[in-house]
Amino acid sequence: MDVLEVLAEPARRRIVDALLTREASVGDLVSALGMSQPAVSKHLRVLREAGLVSARAHAQQRIYRLEPGPFRELDAWLTPFRSLWTRHLDALERHLLEGETP
Amino acid sequence: MDVLEVLAEPARRRIVDALLTREASVGDLVSALGMSQPAVSKHLRVLREAGLVSARAHAQQRIYRLEPGPFRELDAWLTPFRSLWTRHLDALERHLLEGETP
DNA sequence: CCGTAACATGCCTTGACGGGTATATAACCA
DNA sequence: TGGTTATATACCCGTCAAGGCATGTTACGG
Numbered sequence: 441m442d443v444l445e446v447l448a449e450p451a452r453r454r455i456v457d458a459l460l461t462r463e464a465s466v467g468d469l470v471s472a473l474g475m476s477q478p479a480v481s482k483h484l485r486v487l488r489e490a491g492l493v494s495a496r497a498h499a500q501q502r503i504y505r506l507e508p509g510p511f512r513e514l515d516a517w518l519t520p521f522r523s524l525w526t527r528h529l530d531a532l533e534r535h536l537l538e539g540e541t542p
Numbered sequence: 543m544d545v546l547e548v549l550a551e552p553a554r555r556r557i558v559d560a561l562l563t564r565e566a567s568v569g570d571l572v573s574a575l576g577m578s579q580p581a582v583s584k585h586l587r588v589l590r591e592a593g594l595v596s597a598r599a600h601a602q603q604r605i606y607r608l609e610p611g612p613f614r615e616l617d618a619w620l621t622p623f624r625s626l627w628t629r630h631l632d633a634l635e636r637h638l639l640e641g642e643t644p
Numbered sequence: 645c646c647g648t649a650a651c652a653t654g655c656c657t658t659g660a661c662g663g664g665t666a667t668a669t670a671a672c673c674a
Numbered sequence: 675t676g677g678t679t680a681t682a683t684a685c686c687c688g689t690c691a692a693g694g695c696a697t698g699t700t701a702c703g704g
Contacts, residue, residue: 442552444550445550447546449662460623467681476663477682478663479663479664480681485682497671499672500671500679500680501680501681502680512626512627521558521562521610524609524610525610525613525614551691569649579652580651580652580693601650602700604651647702647703650702652700653698653699655694655695656696660690660692661691662687664687666683666686670679671679672677673676674675
């Protein structure tokens with residue numbers, strides 16, 4: 441599954457937002473999201489298989505944390521689109537400069 | 543519909559990628575994507591309603607172009623996640639500095 | 645005014661996905 | 675070892691969205 445498809449799910453976005461602060465166990469996320477444990481585990485599986493999170497075992501718990509890779513991918517994909525508003529700024533600048541040099 | 547949900551669709555990503563180069567009519571996009579015209583029109587509707595593209599009329603054609611707003615939103619959403627790999631760099635720097643000062 | 649070109653919409657079907665309940669699996673504890 | 679905690683899987687159901695076909699709608703061209 442692609443990064444954007446994975447993050448399209450609101451529940452999964454809440455998970456990554458939660459993991460942004462600190463890593464968390466499945467139980468922590470269940471409490472935080474107010475969803476059933478199986479539902480959370482399924483979302484975590486999707487996130488894991490897409491490489492957005494990784495898990496390590498601590499006792500019976502599985503501690504999940506964010507992984508940078510896919511977010512960097514998304515950042516890279518977004519890059520060419522940034523010219524949409526930087527070019528816009530350029531146009532504004534030109535406009536201002538034209539006004540400044542009569 | 544949210545920006546991420548809109549862009550989760552591969553077809554819609556192909557559309558915005560195509561529009562990155564230049565604006566295009568519906569017919570242009572139909573040729574470019576090899577999809578049926580109604581399918582393309584429906585995707586364009588979704589993109590339009592989410593503010594990712596705008597359309598202007600030229601004869602019987604509708605010329606579509608990208609709109610910066612939602613992409614900036616996405617960029618903003620992504621911002622806190624950038625610390626995932628910049629922090630990573632910091633850690634690397636610290637590691638290197640520790641090596642440099644024995 | 646009529647035919648046609650370029651899009652948009654409606655309807656229908658199908659497939660995928662999310663959520664829940666019940667159950668398997670794994671690791672700790674007494 | 676037996677029980678308990680923490681998480682993963684299996685199965686089922688409802689929903690929703692994407693695609694195709696057919697059909698409206700709008701703007702030109704003669």
